[in-house]
Amino acid sequence: MITKLMIIIPLIAAIIVPLLHKRFKTIHIGWFVLIIPTILFVMLLRFIPLISSGRTFTHTWDWIPSYNISFTTYLDGLSLLFALLITGIGSLVVLYSIFYLSKKESLHKFYCYLLLFMTAMLGVVFSDHLLVLYFFWEFTSVSSFLLIAFWHHRKASRRGAQKSMLITVSGGVAMLIGFLMVAEMTDSFSIREIISIMPTELDHRLFMPAMIFILLGAFTKSAQFPFHIWLPDAMEAPTPVSAYLHSATMVKAGIYLVARFTPIFAMNMNWFWIVSIVGLITLFWGSFNAGKQKDLKALLAFSTVSQLGLIMSLLGIGSIVYVLGYSAETAIYTQAGFAAIFHLMNHATFKGALFMTVGIIDHEVGSRDIRRLGGLMRVMPITFTIASIGSMSMAGLPFFNGFLSKEMFFEATLAIRHLDLHYAASLFVVVAWVASVLTFVYCAIFVAQTFFGTRDLLPKDRVIHEAPKGMLIAPSILAILVVLIFIFPNFFGKYILGSTMLSIYPNMGSIQEMTPTISAWHGFNTALIMTIGVIILGSILYATRKKWSGIYGVLPEKMTFNYLYDLIVEEIQIVGKFVTDLYMTGSLRHYLIYIYLFIFLVVGGYFVKSNSFAIDFSQNAPVEWYEIILMIVMALAAVFIIFAKLRLTAVVLNGVIGLGVAIFFVLFRAPDLALTQLVVESVTTVLFLLCFSYLPEWKVEKSAKITKLINAVIAIGAGVLVVVISFTVLEYSEFKTISGFFENAYELVGGANIVNAILGDFRAFDTMLEVVVLLTAGLGVYILIKSKSKKERNNHENK
Structure with missing residues (x-):
């Protein structure tokens, strides 16, 4: 349990540091930060007699049990040595930085990044689960990127941070592939279990590939030849960062990985x-x-x-x-x-x-x-x-x-x-x-x-x-x-x-x-x-x-790995720009064409290949005459939108379609969905009318006949494909339906309303990510506004 606290404490401190900096502006924030690694170092010193006697300490917390991912920490001699270096050298680096860095620097950011990096390194050396280890491994790359680029106004600092990030993260991805191969061989993600199982898998076809991929991760992180080129450029970071990352911690992570995996692959x-x-x-x-x-x-x-x-x-x-x-x-x-x-x-x-x-x-x-x-x-x-x-x-x-x-x-x-x-x-x-x-x-x-x-x-x-x-x-x-x-x-x-x-x-x-x-x-x-x-x-x-x-x-510049790295990065940017320019044309029509072509090729292609198109109307409920009339009205409204010459006409016709959907919900006995549809349709229609009133006159551009023909083919093809698939799904039996799972909503999540249970519980993770996206976008807008206001204020003061 103590090992988990050692990981969590610097993480919490990283969150608190900006608040302390704002509260105690007259005191160097480094004095508060110094307390964290010092306490952790003293806590680790207490384990030395126990570990030296051969004892180990393990604690497991089920993180994502459905995927067999547990946050298991393991403290033995190897992890203790690295943890002592991380916290001991970390304490001295913080003490040194107090006198090295001026109060005019963004100290709250510096120490926040430093504590995040300390969290990541402790997570690496304490983790027993391969996927958790990988998470902290890449966390070290991200936090070191922030530290190396601390003086971001310098081009060399930004370049060095980018270089270290690209090389170490690429190696980390290779390492993840190796981890998955090891898990496939041993059916375990626990390093301790893998050490005991791996001697029986020496002849496995994945043994050598797993070894190579894991060593790639270790070599890139520990700056081994030819991946060493990122380390000299990373020296653009402030000296306390160099003293910490590149003498005692980050570059030693690769050494730790090789030492930890020696019992697994050294046979x-x-x-x-x-x-x-x-x-x-x-x-x-x-x-x-x-x-x-x-x-x-x-x-x-x-x-x-x-x-x-x-x-x-x-x-x-x-x-x-x-x-x-x-x-x-x-x-x-x-x-x-x-x-x-x-x-x-x-x-x-x-x-x-x-x-x-x-x-x-x-x-x-x-x-x-x-x-x-x-x-x-x-x-x-x-x-x-x-x-x-x-x-x-x-x-x-x-x-x-x-x-x-x-x-x-x-x-x-x-x-x-x-x-x-x-x-x-x-x-x-x-x-x-x-x-x-x-x-x-x-x-x-x-x-x-x-x-x-x-x-x-x-x-x-x-x-x-x-x-x-x-x-x-x-x-x-x-x-x-x-x-x-x-x-x-x-x-x-x-x-x-x-x-x-x-x-x-x-x-x-x-x-x-x-x-x-x-x-x-x-x-x-x-x-x-x-x-x-x-x-x-x-x-x-x-x-x-x-x-x-x-x-x-003697060695020409074009024969160096730095030149090769710069050439690769430049080529990636050129190719990336070329590919991006192919589809990012600024034309909404082109984007819709790409989307529908993708649907045709992937969805339609799969149905054709699997012979899944099978429409049978014999089991369907009879279609009433009023339902046919409602469908015709909605279809006509959709067609007329295309030929509308005024925005008001288009908005009204669009509202007709929405109201038609609401009527269908009523006919199919879904009053809650009908009410929701009516509210949304009313609000959007009013907003459309409000916004369009400020726009210039709507001019329908005349297109070439070939363009109109392509538009018609794509529109009709997409509509037909969706309709055919909708009918096919009624008789589709290749995959087991998931509706039975949701019918047990009350037993699973305690929700009597299946729709609410799906939105609030079954899709909770997806909903959370949507909220995160909105929050990120909002923060971005806020930062841009604040940055602009600050820039305008500074310009005004200079004048």
Whole structure:
């Protein structure tokens, strides 16, 4: 139950924040928001001893029982680790944003979006039902879109938000297809049940397609190659958003999905190959591109891509134990999985600190351009210290937590050589080492180019000094954590990471067996030699970077994935405009032609194909003479409308038809419908007359003979088809009639009047959506009116 509260609390807070902002204008609304993630983080801390002992917590609420959709939350080691990151880093980000964002910003919107995103992320990691997980998954895409586009007056912000939305939502749709395939195989939507059932479905024809589609969702969300292109553009968001979404939460959702689904798909060797190879390619490509960036946030963006690839490759290597079987010899591969979640935690600490230092530099200096920075160490010593700690941890240097997980990464790639993979095993080691060298290079660029050298190129229009103390609190806490995790790694391993291992490798051993002992000094081994080589070669490459940096210009712009994305989006817009122009002609006649043609082809075509046209008048009730007269009057009125030359004549004739329908209701003993028809007909007739009196003279345009002929054919064809289908339905027996279901209205919904029961209960959901449409349209009109009034007021004040 507590897990559901953790999802609901930030959602409720997101609704309340705008009201608080309006009420307490003199107080920064961030102080109220800070309470939410802090409380949630403290609540989660209480679960650490319980979860570390092997316990799990489940709560189910039947959401849509008729479709077997339940809102089931599941708290185990994996979901606890991610929830701690979501709320813990979230608290620090909110604290940082209080001092980073000015009160002149739309703070109520910012924190509302941030809390919505927190709700979505907690929903993802706590959900046990696949469809509920998908709902929150796409909710993260929508809420992150709002955060990235927060500065919507900037074209780059809008473009980055659109790009992230298109790529991640497309991957989410692919993931949904995979979920449905898994449900088809296992006849279950519960992840826990699927884990126990899936080993029996390895040979199922949907197994591989389901795996591919789900991995597409994970890869797009976690910015894996080649879907990584959205992440650098998303850096246009405010720095607190970048620090939150792209270091600890949104991009980690894909990592979470792969970790959660490893017990489901890892029995197939293809899972190992796809996850590990995509991770290694992403690791290399991200580290390679980070070194050429001129913007500090862009450098960190590509470094995030690289680090996510490292974590993904470790999850892939760790999954091989499902193929080999768990034993003392294969325990090294489960340690690769441990290294993945260990580095995931480490990355959240040092990358969050680095993003915040970039925000401080931008806030105080007014620039993130590396070419215009330098010499900041003397004027910003605390920021320099934090940035150095984060960079050295990311580079995998000793005395920082990144060193421990990077060493485990090297050991995992070296262990691959024990498998019969031929040259592939060596490629794992080479790619891991080369990418680590490049990581050292861009970390050196980040620190040296920003904080060392002269200050001659710094902006001259401001006095540069250290950031306010409040802005330094959050990154300082993260920097301290970087060092503490290095000093006490086994404390975190025992109480947090061990239970996470049990979630990734269920039924393969106890928490103690799955949790390796972490030591800073593990002997003078191959992994340590690789680290020394990284430092030496990385230093040489940094010192000589001007001589080899020309390699970045080898790849033409037209050969990049960004160019391909822009080309696809442009082509979609061109094709969409072409197709839209074909049918959106502005002519009512054309629209009616499309509608009737669709009816002819779909409805009429189906009846013809199924040989369903069968008219039998023998069982019909006799038609009285007065009914025939009434039908003739209505038919004549309808025909005469076509030839009417005055609006008044057309309105009166239309009223004759309506009154004729009301008389038929009376004849068929439906007085309530007759009264309704009379009221509606009277009101509409009066409104027609009122509105038409203000319109210009009605001029009937003369049409060509061919146009009249087409109109006649379509009109007569539509009328004949509807009449024939109406008679056919009386004898139609292919599908079971639903009238018997509605006859039990009293027993089902307590309504004695079937018509009222259909409108109020059976069609309640449809009615609700109609109301939502009207409400949305009304809000749109209101916003447009208010926006126009505000614009006119501002123009008047400017004058």
